[in-house]
Amino acid sequence: MTTDQADHPYQSGLDAGIVRYQACDDCGAWQPLQRHACRACGGTRLGWRDAAGTATIHSVTEVARAPTDAFRALAPYTLVLATLDEGPRVMAHAEPGVAIGERVRAGFLRHGEHTLLRFLRE
Numbered sequence: 001m002t003t004d005q006a007d008h009p010y011q012s013g014l015d016a017g018i019v020r021y022q023a024c025d026d027c028g029a030w031q032p033l034q035r036h037a038c039r040a041c042g043g044t045r046l047g048w049r050d051a052a053g054t055a056t057i058h059s060v061t062e063v064a065r066a067p068t069d070a071f072r073a074l075a076p077y078t079l080v081l082a083t084l085d086e087g088p089r090v091m092a093h094a095e096p097g098v099a100i101g102e103r104v105r106a107g108f109l110r111h112g113e114h115t116l117l118r119f120l121r122e
């Protein structure tokens, strides 16, 4: 990970135990991915908000073989797309065995010098 990514509001939030998402400072609409203009009003004053950390599982992938050396120690592991209660969808690790539609809350897994978002069953 580069210094730029470590300084990113999403990653620095995880390091502090907070899930963050981007929202429009003009109309308040949450943004599906990091964007440069609001999906709702076209405004460019986008900021980062703290999410409650509760979410619903949207999809689940079991990873048996890690794609990189950095993740080898974690394998096998579970990756999910989860929909935050605030609306945005995030990719994250999760407790093994979570199912689509299940309610989860954010957990934080220290991995090397990074912090990974890892959802746990509520």
Ligand SMILES: [Zn+2]
Residues within 6 Å of the ligand: 024, 025, 026, 027, 028, 029, 038, 039, 040, 041, 042, 043
């Ligand atoms: Zn807006």
